[in-house]
Amino acid sequence: MTSRPTAPRKPRARSQARIDAILDAARTLLAAEGVGSLSIYSVAERAQIPPSSVYHFFASVPALLEALTADVHAAFRAALQAPIDHDKIQHWRDLSRVVELRMLTIYSKDAAARQLILAQHGLTEVTQADRQHDLELGDLMLAVFNRHFEVPTLPSDVDVFALALELSDRVYARSVHQHGQITPRMAEEGMRVFDAYVGLYLPAFLPKRVL
Numbered sequence: 721m722t723s724r725p726t727a728p729r730k731p732r733a734r735s736q737a738r739i740d741a742i743l744d745a746a747r748t749l750l751a752a753e754g755v756g757s758l759s760i761y762s763v764a765e766r767a768q769i770p771p772s773s774v775y776h777f778f779a780s781v782p783a784l785l786e787a788l789t790a791d792v793h794a795a796f797r798a799a800l801q802a803p804i805d806h807d808k809i810q811h812w813r814d815l816s817r818v819v820e821l822r823m824l825t826i827y828s829k830d831a832a833a834r835q836l837i838l839a840q841h842g843l844t845e846v847t848q849a850d851r852q853h854d855l856e857l858g859d860l861m862l863a864v865f866n867r868h869f870e871v872p873t874l875p876s877d878v879d880v881f882a883l884a885l886e887l888s889d890r891v892y893a894r895s896v897h898q899h900g901q902i903t904p905r906m907a908e909e910g911m912r913v914f915d916a917y918v919g920l921y922l923p924a925f926l927p928k929r930v931l
Contacts, residue, residue: 741767751831782845792833793853838893858882869926888914
C-alpha cells in the first residue's frame with residue numbers, strides 16, 4: 721500500500737525565531753546597501769548571532785536571497801487575494817489597475833523588494849525564483865479576472881498574465897535603475913505595458929459576472 725506523503729515539519733519556535741531574525745537582518749542590509757552588501761558574516765553581525773547559525777539555515781547568500789524573494793512574493797499573493805469591490809469595477813482595465821497599484825504599493829514601501837526583483841544584481845538563482853513565483857502570480861491573477869469577468873479561453877502554451885507581470889516589471893526596473901525608485905510616470909507606463917499585452921488576448925469589453 722502506498723503511504724501518503726507527510727507534510728514537511730515546521731521549524732520549532734526557537735528555530736523559526738532565529739530564521740526570522742536572519743531574514744530581517746538580510747532585508748535591512750539589502751534595503752540600505754543592495755545585494756553587494758550581503759554576506760553570511762554581515763547578516764550574522766546584523767542579527768547578532770554566530771555565522772554558523774546563519775549557515776545552519778542558509779548555506780549561501782543566494783539561498784538567503786531566494787528565501788527573501790519568496791517573502792516578497794507572499795506579499796504579492798496576499799495583495800492579489802485581498803477583497804476587491806466588485807461594484808466599483810466596470811471594465812477589466814479597472815481591475816487591472818487595482819491589482820497593479822497594489823503591486824506598486826508593495827514596491828514603494830519595500831526597498832528590499834525593489835532590490836531583489838527590480839535591481840540589476842545578476843544572480844541567476846534569484847531571477848529563476850522570481851520567474852517561478854511570477855507563474856504562480858499569473859495563475860492567481862487569471863483567477864481574479866475570472867472571478868469578476870467572463871474571461872475567454874487563453875492559450876495553454878503562453879502564460880499571459882505571468883508574461884504581463886514580467887513586462888511591467890521590466891519598466892519598473894528601468895525606473896529603479898535610472899531614478900532609484902519607481903517614478904509616477906514610469907508607474908503609469910508599466911501599467912500601460914501590462915494592459916497592452918493582456919489586451920492582445922482579452923477583447924476590449926468583457927461581460928461582467930453577477931456576484
